[in-house]
Amino acid sequence: MLQPDFSSFPEIKTVRLLLRQITKKDAPEILRLRSNEDVMRYIDKERAATIMDAExxxxxxxxxxxxxxxxxWAIALKEYPETLxxxxxxxxxxxxxxxxxIGYMLNPNHWNKGIMKEALLKVIEVGFNDLKLHSIEAHINPGNAASASILTxxxxxxEAHFKENFFFNGTFRDTAIYSRLQ
Ligand SMILES: CC(C)(COP(=O)(O)OP(=O)(O)OC[C@H]1O[C@@H](n2cnc3c(N)ncnc32)[C@H](O)[C@@H]1OP(=O)(O)O)[C@@H](O)C(=O)NCCC(=O)NCCS
Incomplete structure (x- = not known):
């Protein structure tokens, strides 16, 4: 059985990014992300509407x-470590x-610059090498081409396509399940 210990937060650096612990100071940027319809389009979860939702x-x-x-992890550019x-x-x-x-989302101002790919590859490495995972799964809305592309x-x-297994906002949605073994 895995016995992770996050008492000392494992900060990660990549070429351009700092992956750091999220703090309450990140609430405005979390609100910006989780209330943005472009970001949330394929995420079948309630949108954030207030700073309290983000908190x-x-x-x-x-x-x-x-x-x-x-x-x-909060994703930040190394030169602006405080801005999630x-x-x-x-x-x-x-x-x-x-x-x-695994789950991830990025502010649209930074899409299509390889940022999530850079973060994902490092988080996978940490998952297998440090957290001792054997496999990682991702559940996505099958219409989410960007997420499918970054995963492949x-x-x-x-590995799977579940039909109408997820009920959200009055409709049943499909789920595609991706995975990677160590
Ligand atoms: C999915 C998401 C994180 C991708 O982030 P990103 O930093 O723009 O992606 P990258 O620039 O690192 O691109 C990685 C790969 O995906 C491809 N890709 C990115 N957006 C794409 C799109 N809309 N359609 C098809 N492929 C896309 C890129 O071409 C790239 O492929 P390559 O490695 O062959 O060059 C971002 O679109 C996002 O935050 N979406 C909303 C939140 C979300 O849906 N999260 C996933 C929930 S499961």
Whole structure:
């Protein structure tokens, strides 16, 4: 069984990025992300509407971190470390199976510059080498071409397509499941 210990937060640096711990100061940028319809188009979750919604989201991330149930990094450009431009993380650890579900989102001002690919490749490396995961899964809306492309580019393969398995906003939605083994 995996026994992660996030008491010392594993900050990550890539060529352009700093992946750091999320703090309450990130609430305005979290609100900007999670209320943006372009960002949320394929994410079947409630949109954030107020700063309090963003704070609730951050509190959930911090609680998950403090109980070693999951880890989410704030993505920032190295030259602006305080400004969160996105998030990436293993928000669900399935400890008994050495498996985790990954999720990510980026501010549209930074799309199509290879930023998420850079973050994802490093987070995968940390997942396998440091967190000792055996496999990583991602659940996406099958219409999310950008997410499918970034996953396959990072060595994930699609393993399943569940029909209408997810109920959100009054409709049943499909889910594509991708995974990568160590
Ligand atoms: C998905 C997302 C994180 C991609 O971030 P990004 O930094 O723009 O992606 P990158 O620039 O690193 O691109 C990685 C690859 O995906 C491809 N890609 C990016 N956007 C694409 C799109 N809209 N359609 C098809 N391919 C796309 C790129 O061409 C690139 O391919 P390459 O490695 O062969 O060059 C971003 O679009 C986003 O935040 N979307 C909204 C949130 C979301 O849907 N999250 C995933 C939920 S499962």
């Amino acid at each position: 609730v989201f951050i509190n959930r991330i911090l609680k998950s971190l403090n109980t070693n149930e999951g880890i989410t 431009i996105g998030t990436i993380g293993y928000w669900r650890l399935i400890k008994e199976h050495y498996r985790a579900e 580019g990072a060595g994930f393969v699609q």
